[in-house]
Amino acid sequence: xxxxxxxxxxxxxxxxxxxxxxxxxxxxxxxxxxxxxxxxxxxxxxxxxxxxxxxxxxxxxxxxxxxxxxxxxxxxxxxxxxxxxxxxxxxxxxxxxxxxxxxxxxxxxxxxxxxxxxxxxxxxxxxxxxxxxxxxxxxxxxxxxxxxxxxxxxxxxxxxxxxxxxxxxxxxxxxxxxxxxxxxxxxxxxxxxxxx
Numbered sequence: 001x002x003x004x005x006x007x008x009x010x011x012x013x014x015x016x017x018x019x020x021x022x023x024x025x026x027x028x029x030x031x032x033x034x035x036x037x038x039x040x041x042x043x044x045x046x047x048x049x050x051x052x053x054x055x056x057x058x059x060x061x062x063x064x065x066x067x068x069x070x071x072x073x074x075x076x077x078x079x080x081x082x083x084x085x086x087x088x089x090x091x092x093x094x095x096x097x098x099x100x101x102x103x104x105x106x107x108x109x110x111x112x113x114x115x116x117x118x119x120x121x122x123x124x125x126x127x128x129x130x131x132x133x134x135x136x137x138x139x140x141x142x143x144x145x146x147x148x149x150x151x152x153x154x155x156x157x158x159x160x161x162x163x164x165x166x167x168x169x170x171x172x173x174x175x176x177x178x179x180x181x182x183x184x185x186x187x188x189x190x191x192x193x194x195x196x
Contacts, residue, residue, distance in 0.1 A: 045195030046155050050105035053077070053086035057103070061187045062088070070099055070180045078102060089165075096168040101184050104161040111136055111154040126173055130182075132189040139178050146170055149178035151185040155192060162188055 049056055054075035057065075062072050078087035081104070089100030115138075118127055123140040126149075130137040136154040142163075147170065150163045164181040 046105065046158060046160075046192060047107065049160075049192065049195070050083070050107055053084070053103050053105055056086060056188055056191050057088065057184075058191075061191070065183055065187060068183050070183050072099055072101055072184070075103070083107075094167050098167050099180060100165045100167070101181075102161075102163040103184075103188055104163065106159045106161060109159050110157050111138070111152065111159055114138065114140075114152050114159065126178075128174075128178070132185055133193055135189060137185070139181065141173065146173040147177055149173055149181040151178075151181050153185060153189060160188060160192065 054077060057072070057075060059074075062074070065072055072088040073090055075086040075088045078085050080091075081102070083104065083106065085102050085104035087100070087102055089098075094100065114122075118124075118138075118140070123142065125144065126139070126141045128139040130139055130151070132153055137151055139149060139151045141148050142150055147165050147167060148163070150161055152159045152161045162181055162185045164177060164184060166177045166180055169176050
């Protein structure tokens with residue numbers, strides 16, 4: 001008997017709650033979604049330079065870099081690395097204080113991928129966002145020594161990377177190797193933009 005009374009009492013309470021005149025709060029709106037439009041593909045000039053990366057820095061540009069304290073040898077395709085890139089230096093001759101630089105066109109690698117790698121622990125030692133003539137960029141390092149500095153520059157949905165070594169320069173990356181890499185990267189962007 002008590003079981004029947006309890007059941008009826010519970011049913012009455014439930015019906016009262018369901019028929020209450022209290023306003024019912026509307027369910028929360030769904031979370032806002034952000035529409036991310038992928039960047040456009042890089043210009044044809046980028047693809048052309050990816051095939052002939054040593055056309056990136058002209059003799060005039062290298063002369064200007066020399067005047068700015070960053071002398072570079074003429075570029076040669078570097079078959080040691082993939083994708084094929086241009087080496088401005090000599091593996092066999094690396095005197096103290098000299099510079100060696102690579103220009104690497106990465107047609108299938110976006111800046112977001114590099115940022116994702118950084119979020120997973122890549123280049124925790126040095127990571128400095130930058131901009132070159134309106135192009136998103138970041139200075140980082142793939143080596144522990146302050147002699148090394150890399151700058152990746154976004155070109156639409158691709159990147160071009162300038163890697164530089166200033167041999168035996170153990171001074172601050174910020175004021176030495178990355179400063180030199182910035183000068184080279186500025187010339188690289190000038191070439192890409194002038195052909196777009």
